[in-house]
Amino acid sequence: MSTEPSQSTAAHPQHWRSYGPLTLHPILRHAMEAFNEHGYHGTSVRDIAGRVGVTVPALYYHYDNKQALLATLLETSMKDVLDRCREAAAEAGDDPLPRFCGMVESIVLYMANRKGLAFLDTEIRSLEPANRARYVALRDYLEHMLLDTVRAGIAQGAFTTPIPADAVRAVLIMCQGVANWYRENGPLSAEEVAERHVLLSLGTVGHPGTVRGSGPAAPHGPATRVPRGHR
Numbered sequence: 001m002s003t004e005p006s007q008s009t010a011a012h013p014q015h016w017r018s019y020g021p022l023t024l025h026p027i028l029r030h031a032m033e034a035f036n037e038h039g040y041h042g043t044s045v046r047d048i049a050g051r052v053g054v055t056v057p058a059l060y061y062h063y064d065n066k067q068a069l070l071a072t073l074l075e076t077s078m079k080d081v082l083d084r085c086r087e088a089a090a091e092a093g094d095d096p097l098p099r100f101c102g103m104v105e106s107i108v109l110y111m112a113n114r115k116g117l118a119f120l121d122t123e124i125r126s127l128e129p130a131n132r133a134r135y136v137a138l139r140d141y142l143e144h145m146l147l148d149t150v151r152a153g154i155a156q157g158a159f160t161t162p163i164p165a166d167a168v169r170a171v172l173i174m175c176q177g178v179a180n181w182y183r184e185n186g187p188l189s190a191e192e193v194a195e196r197h198v199l200l201s202l203g204t205v206g207h208p209g210t211v212r213g214s215g216p217a218a219p220h221g222p223a224t225r226v227p228r229g230h231r
Contacts, residue, residue, distance in 0.1 A: 016087040016106050019113040026052050027062055028076075031069040032116050040070055040126040070123060071131040077117035078138040081110050085145060096153030100205070101198050103146055104175060108197045111178035112190035118179035143168060150205050160206035171201045 024032065030051035034043040045066050049059045063069050088102035111118045127135060147168045153159035161167040175197055182193060 016084040016091070017109060019109070022114065022116070024076075025062070027054075027059060028069065028073055031066075032073055032120065035070065035073070035123060036116060036119055040066070040123045067128055067131065070120070070126060071128075071135070073117060073120055074124070074127070074131075074135050075138065077114065077120065078135060078142070080114070080117075081107060082138065082142055082145075084110060085142060089145065089149070096149050096156060097158045097207070100146070100149045100153060100159075101202070103149065104171065104198050104201045105194045107142075107172070107175045108178055108194040109190055111176060112182045112193055115179045115182065118176070121176060121179075143172060146171065153205070153207075158207060160208060161204070162206075164205070167205045171204050174200060174204075 022029070027048065031043075031048045034048050034051060037043075038047075043066070045059060046056055048066070048069070049056045052059065063072070084106045085103050088106035089099050092099040092102040124132065124135060147165060150159055150161070150164045150168055154161070154164060178193060178197070182190070184190075188196075
C-alpha cells in the first residue's frame with residue numbers, strides 16, 4: 001500500500017457529486033487549454049503567455065517553466081479525484097458494495113465534469129522523472145483504494161473476480177476513458193453515464209447477478225440494481 005498523499009489545497013466541494021465552474025489561475029487554465037489543443041510538446045511558453053495576455057517573464061514569475069505548469073495541472077486534477085473519491089467512500093460506509101459503487105461514480109462524474117483536466121492524463125509521458133513519480137504515486141493510491149474495497153467485497157462474497165488487481169485496473173481505464181468521449185450535449189447526462197459505468201464495473205469485479213450486456217440476468221440471481229443513492 002502506498003503512503004497516503006497529502007490533501008489537495010483546493011477548496012473542498014460542498015458534496016462530491018457537486019460541480020461548479022472550474023476555478024484555476026488564468027495561467028493554468030490557458031495552459032490546460034493549449035496542452036489539450038496542441039499537446040505538451042506542441043505548445044510553447046510564448047503561446048501560453050499570449051493566451052493569458054502577459055509577457056513571458058511575467059509568466060515565469062508565477063511558474064518556473066512549462067513543465068511546472070503541466071505537473072501542477074496533473075497533480076491538481078488527481079488530488080481533486082482523490083478528495084471526491086474519499087468523500088464518496090466515507091459517505092457509503094464500510095459495506096464494500098455501496099462503497100465501490102460510490103467510488104466508481106465519483107471517478108466517472110469527475111471525468112465527465114472536468115474533462116479538460118482529466119484529459120491531460122494522456123500527457124503523463126511528458127512529465128520529467130521526479131514529477132512523474134509524484135503523479136504516479138497519486139494514481140497508485142487511487143488504485144489501492146479501489147483494490148482494498150474489492151478485496152473486502154470478495155471476502156464478503158459481494159464480488160467474485162479471481163483477479164481483483166486486473167479487474168480494478170480495467171475499471172479505472174474504462175472510467176478514465178469517459179474524458180475522451182463524453183459530450184455535455186450528447187444523449188446521456190453525466191449522471192446517466194456514471195450509473196452505466198457503475199453497472200459495467202460491477203460486472204467487471206464479478207458481482208453476482210449483474211446484468212451482462214442487454215441480455216437476461218446472470219444465473220446467480222436477479223439483475224443487479226445500483227444501490228440507493230447511486231441512481
